[in-house]
Amino acid sequence: xxxxxxxxxxxxxxxxxxxxxxxxxxxxxxxxxxxxxxxxxxxxxxxxxxxxxxxxxxxxxxxxxxxxxxxxxxxxxxxxxxxxxxxxxxxxxxxxxxxxxxxxxxxxxxxxxxxxxxxxxxxxxxxxxxxxxxxxxxxxxxxxxxxxxxxxxxxxxxxxxxxxxxxxxxxxxxxxxxxxxxxxxxxxxxxxxxxxxxxxxxxxxxxxxxxxxxxxxxxxxxxxxxxxxxxxxxxxxxxxxxxxxxxxxxxxxxxxxxxxxxxxxxxxxxxxxxxxxxxxxxxxxxxxxxxxxxxxxxxxxxxxxxxxxxxxxxxxxxxxxxxxxxxxxxxxxxxxxxxxxxxxxxxxxxxxxxxxxxxxxxxxxxxxxxxxxxxxxxxxxxxxxxxxxxxxxxxxxxxxxxxxxxxxxxxxxxxxxxxxxxxxxxxxxxxxxxxxxxxxxxxxxxxxxxxxxxxxxxxxxxxxxxxxxxxxxxxxxxxxxxxxxxxxxxxxxxxxxxxxxxxxxxxxxxxxxxxxxxxxxxxxxxxxxxxxxxxxxxxxxxxxxxxxxxxxxxxxxxxxxxxxxxxxxxxxxxxxxxxxxxxxxxxxxxxxxxxxxxxxxxxxxxxxxxxxxxxxxxxxxxxxxxxxxxxxxxxxxxxxxxxxxxxx
Numbered sequence: 001x002x003x004x005x006x007x008x009x010x011x012x013x014x015x016x017x018x019x020x021x022x023x024x025x026x027x028x029x030x031x032x033x034x035x036x037x038x039x040x041x042x043x044x045x046x047x048x049x050x051x052x053x054x055x056x057x058x059x060x061x062x063x064x065x066x067x068x069x070x071x072x073x074x075x076x077x078x079x080x081x082x083x084x085x086x087x088x089x090x091x092x093x094x095x096x097x098x099x100x101x102x103x104x105x106x107x108x109x110x111x112x113x114x115x116x117x118x119x120x121x122x123x124x125x126x127x128x129x130x131x132x133x134x135x136x137x138x139x140x141x142x143x144x145x146x147x148x149x150x151x152x153x154x155x156x157x158x159x160x161x162x163x164x165x166x167x168x169x170x171x172x173x174x175x176x177x178x179x180x181x182x183x184x185x186x187x188x189x190x191x192x193x194x195x196x197x198x199x200x201x202x203x204x205x206x207x208x209x210x211x212x213x214x215x216x217x218x219x220x221x222x223x224x225x226x227x228x229x230x231x232x233x234x235x236x237x238x239x240x241x242x243x244x245x246x247x248x249x250x251x252x253x254x255x256x257x258x259x260x261x262x263x264x265x266x267x268x269x270x271x272x273x274x275x276x277x278x279x280x281x282x283x284x285x286x287x288x289x290x291x292x293x294x295x296x297x298x299x300x301x302x303x304x305x306x307x308x309x310x311x312x313x314x315x316x317x318x319x320x321x322x323x324x325x326x327x328x329x330x331x332x333x334x335x336x337x338x339x340x341x342x343x344x345x346x347x348x349x350x351x352x353x354x355x356x357x358x359x360x361x362x363x364x365x366x367x368x369x370x371x372x373x374x375x376x377x378x379x380x381x382x383x384x385x386x387x388x389x390x391x392x393x394x395x396x397x398x399x400x401x402x403x404x405x406x407x408x409x410x411x412x413x414x415x416x417x418x419x420x421x422x423x424x425x426x427x428x429x430x431x432x433x434x435x436x437x438x439x440x441x442x443x444x445x446x447x448x449x450x451x452x453x454x455x456x457x458x459x460x461x462x463x464x465x466x467x468x469x470x471x472x473x474x475x476x477x478x479x480x481x482x483x484x485x486x487x488x489x490x491x492x493x494x495x496x497x498x499x500x501x502x503x504x505x506x507x508x509x510x511x512x513x514x515x516x517x518x519x520x521x522x523x524x525x526x527x528x529x530x531x532x533x534x535x536x537x538x539x540x541x542x543x544x545x546x547x548x549x550x551x552x553x554x555x556x557x558x559x560x561x562x563x564x565x566x567x568x569x570x571x572x573x574x575x576x577x578x579x580x581x582x583x584x585x586x587x588x589x590x591x592x593x594x595x596x597x598x599x600x601x602x603x604x605x606x607x608x609x610x611x612x613x614x615x616x617x618x619x620x621x622x623x624x625x626x627x628x629x630x631x632x633x634x635x636x637x638x639x640x641x642x643x644x645x646x647x648x
Contacts, residue, residue, distance in 0.1 A: 083308050120230040122153070161250075289314075290315060429604055534570060588620055
């Protein structure tokens with residue numbers, strides 16, 4: 001149903017009603033208007049209401065609870081640490097985190113133990129002179145006490161930076177520098193990467209703290225031993241409030257190196273309450289997330305439900321498909337978090353009795369493909385899937401709490417004013433928004449893919465855009481004159497599609513970013529690394545789809561007309577400077593890279609061709625992990641990939 005036609009028919013109905021009201025009486029006007037409206041356009045409205053009203057009212061009812069909790073925190077100026085202290089004192093002996101470890105068995109941290117550890121962190125860094133507004137980098141793998149470090153720092157108003165522990169060299173150094181970290185907290189496992197990254201800098205080292213007593217270089221202060229000497233009493237006063245910064249979480253955005261997204265207490269609370277209320281999580285539930293704690297999904301959404309609501313959670317160092325169901329059964333998990341990769345890996349495992357002996361009543365997350373949705377719920381007997389769409393820093397969050405297969409959320413077609421989101425048309429090559437004769441963005445019609453944008457409302461806990469530590473990066477994500485002159489919207493960089501009932505379906509990423517192995521990869525960052533390794537002027541990195549795999553794998557188009565590039569040297573450089581998920585899996589050697597009319601590198605055609613041997617006549621290579629080399633992608637290997645026989 002097109003909006004223009006709906007408006008015209010409604011206007012005609014209104015005119016008829018007024019005419020009969022003036023000529024005869026109000027009752028005759030009403031009697032004429034209602035049938036005329038129903039005949040003209042009302043039947044379509046009623047049809048849509050019949051199919052969507054229940055969904056919309058359910059969402060509104062639960063969303064009111066989210067607002068109540070959030071506004072209560074706002075008017076009492078409650079921070080996340082304030083709330084955690086109350087929760088920990090309410091449930092001191094309850095399990096807060098169960099950490100599944102293959103070597104040590106399950107490690108349990110109660111709410112009292114977590115509070116004590118957090119207070120020791122706060123007191124120690126207070127004694128070291130750290131104060132509100134200082135930034136401290138956390139370069140840690142998943143561990144049972146991970147949240148205690150950022151909670152303790154945030155009690156002081158110090159802003160922790162939750163850094164991806166897989167980063168190396170330039171990427172790692174950049175994430176530490178961009179927030180002006182005054183200290184780095186790392187572990188024995190991340191020690192080598194941290195010290196190697198710092199060795200590339202001419203600046204003085206930030207103060208170093210190691211959470212483990214065993215260090216190879218012994219350059220960091222032994223934080224473990226020093227914390228044990230500190231008091232477990234809470235601080236004398238609160239140093240942070242509802243509108244203060246809580247921590248930084250890094251996002252690849254659409255260009256360049258990782259960006260530090262500012263997460264305020266208000267935004268964290270809203271995200272936590274949204275998950276808690278919208279999916280009806282209970283205090284008695286046990287949430288399981290094997291995802292990295294430096295990401296929003298596990299670090300905010302799941303850990304946040306423990307910190308803010310006293311819900312128990314389960315985690316492990318890394319996701320294990322073979323141990324997933326045994327973890328769930330042993331620890332009595334009732335709600336599980338997923339990303340698309342987790343679902344795919346679980347579907348690929350051999351059938352096990354444990355996969356139906358669990359107590360899971362609901363799973364929530366993002367990236368569950370429509371093709372395996374029903375197979376996943378049927379095989380593992382999951383009663384409800386709640387799929388969400390959103391980004392760490394963005395304001396375009398939507399959710400599907402009704403179990404609609406494949407949908408990531410919806411925009412109400414009968415109450416469109418409730419959620420100021422929309423899909424706009426963008427140019428396929430430049431990714432710039434298309435505009436009408438008035439200079440406004442062109443909205444997408446039903447069934448037409450477009451970039452989702454959200455109106456920015458300053459001061460709103462979720463509609464606002466707090467930006468990045470890098471102000472120039474912040475400006476690039478703001479779009480003006482979208483629906484009316486002077487308005488501002490956040491650019492998501494994602495392409496979605498909407499059906500007639502308002503259901504939204506994820507299609508692709510619009511920006512120069514792809515997602516692989518559960519991580520976002522900036523093509524600009526990988527291009528810069530490849531160019532510096534091989535001293536090339538131009539090269540192009542893009543994501544390509546692999547049958548049966550979630551997201552897109554990295555592919556590099558390498559201009560090498562004389563075929564002189566040493567691929568072994570390239571791989572050595574990539575392994576030293578990029579995490580495994582960011583290294584291009586495929587290489588296409590070309591004679592030259594085409595440019596657009598505005599001198600931007602053309603990617604659309606390259607991405608469309610992918611690694612298809614039937615479309616590409618250029619030499620193609622694929623990374624072989626066993627031999628640690630790029631080998632030629634011949635017809636046999638191509639067939640294995642397309643038939644799903646090759647594992648990635």
